[in-house]
Amino acid sequence: MPISLQNPLLPTHYSVWFDPPDEKGDEVLHFVSERRSLKLKGRSFREFHQRVIPLLNGRHSIEEIETATADLFPGDELRAALGVLADQGIVVEASTHTVSSEIAERMAPQLNLFNDLAPDLPLQKSLETATVAVLGLSGAGPALALSLAAAGVGTIRCIDSLNVAPSDVYLAPFTGMPAVGASRAATISELSKRAAPQVQIVAEDRKLESEDDLRAVIEGADIVACCLDASQSNLIYKLNRVCLATGMRWITCSLAGAEIIAGPAMHPGKGPCYLCYRMRTVACAGNPDDAFAYERFLDRRKQDDSSRRENLVFGAGLAANFVGMEIVKELTGLAEPSLVGRILSVRLTDLTVDKHFVLRKPWCPACFNPSETSPDK
Numbered sequence: 001m002p003i004s005l006q007n008p009l010l011p012t013h014y015s016v017w018f019d020p021p022d023e024k025g026d027e028v029l030h031f032v033s034e035r036r037s038l039k040l041k042g043r044s045f046r047e048f049h050q051r052v053i054p055l056l057n058g059r060h061s062i063e064e065i066e067t068a069t070a071d072l073f074p075g076d077e078l079r080a081a082l083g084v085l086a087d088q089g090i091v092v093e094a095s096t097h098t099v100s101s102e103i104a105e106r107m108a109p110q111l112n113l114f115n116d117l118a119p120d121l122p123l124q125k126s127l128e129t130a131t132v133a134v135l136g137l138s139g140a141g142p143a144l145a146l147s148l149a150a151a152g153v154g155t156i157r158c159i160d161s162l163n164v165a166p167s168d169v170y171l172a173p174f175t176g177m178p179a180v181g182a183s184r185a186a187t188i189s190e191l192s193k194r195a196a197p198q199v200q201i202v203a204e205d206r207k208l209e210s211e212d213d214l215r216a217v218i219e220g221a222d223i224v225a226c227c228l229d230a231s232q233s234n235l236i237y238k239l240n241r242v243c244l245a246t247g248m249r250w251i252t253c254s255l256a257g258a259e260i261i262a263g264p265a266m267h268p269g270k271g272p273c274y275l276c277y278r279m280r281t282v283a284c285a286g287n288p289d290d291a292f293a294y295e296r297f298l299d300r301r302k303q304d305d306s307s308r309r310e311n312l313v314f315g316a317g318l319a320a321n322f323v324g325m326e327i328v329k330e331l332t333g334l335a336e337p338s339l340v341g342r343i344l345s346v347r348l349t350d351l352t353v354d355k356h357f358v359l360r361k362p363w364c365p366a367c368f369n370p371s372e373t374s375p376d377k
Contacts, residue, residue: 004086004093005062005082005086005091005092005093006061006062006093007058007059007060007061007062007093007094008056008058008060008062008065008082008086008091008092008093008094009056009057009058009091009092009093009094009115010053010056010057010085010090010091011033011092011111011112011115011116012108012112013033013034013108013109013112013113013116014031014032014033014036014090015030015031015032015033016029016030016031016032016049016053017029017030017049018030018045018046018048018049025043026041026042026043027041027042027043027044027045027046028040028041028045029041029042029045029048029049031085031090033116035116036088036089036090036116038085038088038090040084044072044073047072047073048073048081051068051069051072052065052069052073052078052081055068055069056091058094058095059094062079062082065078066078066079089116089119092115092119093119093120095122095124095125099111099124099198100198103152103198107124107150107152110124110151110152111124114334117334118334121332121333121334123332123333123334124152126331126332126333127151127152127153127154127328127331127332128152128153128154129154130153130154130155130222130223130331131153131154131155131156131157131220131221131222132148132153132155132156132157132221132222132223132224132225132327132331133156133157133159133217133218133221133223133224133225134148134156134157134158134159134224134225134227135159135160135217135218135224135225135226135227135228135239136159136160136226136227136228136229136232136304137158137159137160137162137168137184137185137188137227138160138162138165138167138168138171138184138227138228138229138304138306138307139171139227139229139253139254139255139306139311139316139319140227140253140255140260140316140317140319140320140323141160141188141225141227141320142168142171142172142174142175142184142188142191142320143172143174143316143317143320143321144225144227144319144320144323144324145158145188145189145192146174146188146191146192146195147320147321147324148324148327149192149193149195149196149199149201150195150196151324151328152196152198152199153199153327153331154199154200155199155200155201155202156192156199156200156201156202157202157204157217157218157221158184158185158188158189158192158201158202158203158204159185159204159208159217159218160183160184160185160188160204160205161185161205161206161207161208162184162304163180163181163182163183163184164179164180164181164182164183164184164187165180165306165307166180166307167306167307168180168184168306168307170313171255171306171311171313171316172316173313174191175187175188175191183203183205184205185203185204185205186203186205188203189201189202189203204217208235210238211238211241211242214235214238214239214242215242215246218239218242218243218248219246221248222249222330222331223248223249223250223251223327223330223331224239224243224248224249224250224251225250225251225252225253225323225327226239226250226251226252226253227252227253227319227320227323228252228304229304229305229306229309230254230256230298230305230309231298231301231302231303231304231305232301232302232303232304233278233295233298233299233301234298234299234300234301234302235302236252236274237274237275237299237366239274240266240273240274240275240366241366243266243268244268244269244273244366244367246268247268247269248268249265249266249267249268249330250265250266251263251264251265251266251323251326251327251330251339252264252266252274253319253320253322253323254319255306255309255311255315255316255319257309257310257311258310258312258315258347258348258349259315259345259346259347259348260315260316260318260319260322260345260346260348261319261343261344261345262319262322262323262326262339262343262344262345262346263323263326263339263342263343263344263358264277264339264340264341264342264343264358265326265330265337265339265340265341265342266340266341267340268367269367270340271340271341271358271360272341272358272359272360272361272364272367273360273364273366273367274366275361275364275365275366275367276358276359276360276361276364276366276367277343277358278295279361279364280358280359280361282295312348314348315346315348318346318348322339322344322346326338326339338355341357341358341360342355342356342357342358343355343356343358
């Protein structure tokens with residue numbers, strides 16, 4: 001059986017062992033992971049396990065493996081055995097885009113999953129060349145920034161003009177009480193650098209008041225993650241207009257008492273914008289007039305009230321992880337994003353999970369184009 005692999009790799013998440021010969025002299029070689037299981041029956045598997053398996057680390061060519069094991073296995077038999085493993089997706093081609101041994105060891109769980117799910121796609125390289133702007137470092141923002149750094153996103157911009165408050169340490173315990181009073185942007189940037197030294201972290205602590213200010217701090221990013229508090233909605237609406245004007249993808253999340261909401265994700269021009277979402281939310285409220293009055297109050301508030309809200313630390317982590325996973329899917333193509341034009345709500349008290357569509361609002365003052373014949377598309 002021919003084999004097309006040049007540098008065979010057996011990802012480290014596989015457990016490999018062999019059973020001793022049975023009464024007929026046959027051995028069984030096992031390959032087991034969380035998603036795959038393969039049993040091969042034959043001879044000389046003990047020798048294959050001892051001599052060949054250690055060489056399947058992606059750093060040896062098929063020719064080098066043949067030479068190193070020529071005293072045990074003829075070349076055609078070795079290639080046939082590796083061909084079977086390759087056909088089953090157990091052995092894959094080592095990526096031509098390599099990371100240092102130190103990074104590979106630290107990121108082994110992610111690299112193994114990428115190899116398992118999409119061995120032919122340069123998923124990690126897609127992350128390493130990407131830029132994500134995290135706007136708002138209260139609530140879910142700190143955990144999101146650190147998780148994106150741990151995932152190996154090439155450049156992360158930590159954007160927040162405020163200082164660390166005691167409640168920030170509650171929602172993001174890894175910041176630590178000594179950080180209270182220090183710049184949020186500088187604190188989270190430093191923690192992210194410690195977690196992933198290879199990632200470029202940019203701290204942006206300028207005060208953002210205008211759309212031009214926002215445009216400057218997100219320019220060149222591949223996607224923006226908005227983790228601003230609800231009382232900063234005035235700034236969120238400005239971000240919505242900037243992203244509509246520039247075609248920037250972005251996603252938002254919120255901690256709403258005993259509920260967290262991840263999304264919606266916005267692809268400007270291809271679905272509802274943030275104003276559509278908020279108008280739909282008000283319209284669907286039990287008392288739309290009261291909901292609209294509260295929305296206007298938040299718009300005028302223009303400050304971070306996260307320290308005053310009812311929340312749980314666990315909700316902040318959940319929101320960060322759901323949004324982080326969506327961003328990774330957006331950047332790599334690992335899977336279709338789940339929250340474009342949708343929100344995911346998780347009720348913490350009973351772990352009820354719901355997903356809701358966000359319909360584009362006809363004649364939305366932010367994104368409606370009068371030339372469109374069907375504004376709901």
